[in-house]
Amino acid sequence: MTSNRTESTKASDDLAIQTFNLTKIFDGLIAVDNIDLNVRRGELFALLGPNGAGKTTAINMLCCLLKPTAGMATIMGYDINQHPFKVKEIIGVSPQETVISEHLNCWENLALVGRIHGIKARELKIRSQQLLETMGLAERAKDQVRKFSGGMKRRLNIMMALIHNPEVLFLDEPTLGLDPQARRAIWEYIARLKGEKTILLTTHYMDEADFLANRIGIMDKGKIVALGTSTELKISVLEKHTMIIYAWNLTQRVINEMRSKYDEVEVTNGTMIITDKHLDFKEIVDLLHASGAVVRSAYIKEPTLDDVFLHITGKELRE
C-alpha cells in the first residue's frame, strides 16, 4: 500500500491530511485561496467559517470531487490528483445535503455504500448492526427512510460515511438545520469517534467547533485566517477582560472608586461591567462588599470563538 504514497509525506507519517497551497478558482472567483493544512492522525479538526467561506469547496477537493486549480493535497499519504481511487477507498464522506435513497430502508442504504466498497456480506451485517445501535436507529432499521425525521436522516447520512470503516472521515456541516436536541445526539456520537478516526469537520456553528474539535481552523473568504485549539484561539484575542457584576445598593462612591482603578466601568440598572487588561476578581468583589453593596452574582466573561472571528475579520460569525 505504501508504494503509492508520496515521498514528501513519508517523513511525516503521523499526518492524515496535508495540503500544500491548495487553491480553487471558479470563473475568476477564488473559493479556496492557498490553504496549507496539516491534520494529524486521530485528530478531529474543524473548519469554522460563515457560509461561502470555501469550507465545502476545500472538502470537495480533498474528496476528489473537484480538481484543485493549483496546489496539492494528500490523504494518508496518497496524492489526491494522482491516486484519486486510492483516496476514495480510505475516506468516508457525509455531505452537507442529506443524500440518502428515500425509498430504501436503513439496511439497504448502508448496504449500498458497503457493497460499493467491497465489504463482505457478513461483515456488512455486523457493522450495520453496530452502527444502527450506536446511532439509535436499530428499531427503525427496516423502515423506508423517507418517513424519518430530519435528525434521523442526518444520522443515517453520517452512518453511510462510516459503514466501510474509513481511515479519514469528512463531515460537511453534520448538524445543519437540526434542532438543539438532535444536534446534541449527533455531537455525542461524533465525540465517541474522536481519537478512533481522523475527522475533518466543517461547520458554521461556533459551539459545534468548540465542543467537538481538537483544533479549529477559522476560514474566511477562502483563507484560513486563524488556527489552533479553541483555548489558544480565544487567548490570542484576549487583550482585555470583561467582568460582569449584578448587585444591589451600588453607591456612587464605589462606582467612582472603580472608575479610578479600571479603564472602563459601565453601570446600568444594578449591572456593573468592568473592562481592563487586568482584573482582580476577589479585589473587586471585596471592594463592593465593603461599600455595602449586595453582590448577587459576578463573573469574568470568557471570550467566544465569535469574538475571535470578530477580532480577526472585523465581522460577526452569524449563525
Added chain:
Amino acid sequence: MRFLDLANRNFKETYRDPLALGFLLAFPLLFMLIMGVVVGGETTPNFPIGVIDNDHTQVSQAFVDEALAEVPALEVSTYDDAATALKDLKFGDLKAYIVIPDGFGQQVTQNWQGDEANITLQMTYDESDIMISDQVISIINTVTRAFAQIEIPITINANPIHVETEITYIDFMGPGIIVFGILILIPTSARIMVRDKEKGFLARLLTTPTKPVEFILGYSLCLVVIAIAQIIIFMVGAWLLGMDIVGSMWLAFLIFFLTGLCSIGIGMVVASLTKSENQAEPLCWLFAMPLAVLSGCWFSLEIVPSYIRNVAYAFPYAHAIDASRGVLIRGVGLEALGTDLLFLVGWAVVIFAIGVILFRRSMRS
C-alpha cells in the same frame, strides 16, 4: 458487481415510489383504455370504395375479386372510368377509389418471382375525414402488400391469400399507442438519472471508488427492466382491448424493445444536458412531442408531405410503428423487416453511445 447494486437501488427507488410507478405503468394503461373506449368496440367499419381496373389482367382481377372483396371493412364497387367514381366520391357515396394502373399484374407477378418490382396503386380519397381515410389507406395498403408479397410464385387460385379479415381501429392504432407509451420512457429515463444528479447522490457516490461507467450501467439496467415491464403491460393491454396479434409476439416485442433502448438513450442525453428535474422535464417533451407527432402514432404518415415523411423516418419511432404494424396486423416475418430493424438497432447503438459519452462528461464537472 457495483453496477448490479446500483441497478438494484435504482429499481427499488422507482417501484417503491407510488407516484413514479403510477406514471410508469398506470398512465399509459389509462391512456390505452381511453383510446380503446373511444375508438374500439365491436363495430367493424364499413367503407364504400370504388375500383377502376385499367390493367385487365388475371392478377388484377384476382386482386379485386378475392383480395379486396374478402375484407369485410370494405364495400367494393367497380367502375369503368375515374370520372364516375370521382362524382360518387364527391357526393359522399364513396370514401375512396383506387385505380389499378396498366402493368400492375406484371409487376405483381415479377415480385412473386422474386424479381424487383414497382407496385403502385392510384388512390383518390375524401380528405375531409382524416381518421377514415387513414384507415382506408391502411387497409388498402395491408391488402395490397399481403397480396403482392407472397413469396412462392404459384397460381393465385391455388394459393389462398392471407388478409386479416377484421382490421378494426384498435388493430390499426394499437402499435401506435404502444410506441407512444415507449416514447414516454424518454422523460422517465431522464427523470431517474437527473434526480440523482440534482440531489447530490451522484456526487456522494463519486467520493467512493465507483466508476462513471458503473453508474451508467446501473441506470441502464434498471431502465431496461422498466422498459420490458412496460412493453409487456402495453401488449397485454392492447390485446385485452381487442388488438389481434397475427404475427410473432416475440418479434413485436423485439421491435418495441429496440425502440425502448432508443428512448432510454434520448433520456440519457437529456439528463446529461440538464442539472435538475425542472430543466429536464420540458426538454424531454420538446423532444418527445415532435417525435410522437412524426412517429405516425396519431395519423398515418402516408398523408403528410414527402419531406415531412423523410424527417419522420430519420427517427426510430416511425420505423417502429411500421414494423410492429407489419408484424401484429399482417403477420410479416423477420425477413420483411430487415431495414426497419437494422435502423432501430443502429439508432439505439448510436444514441446510447452519445448518451454515455455526454453523461460521463456531465459527471466530471
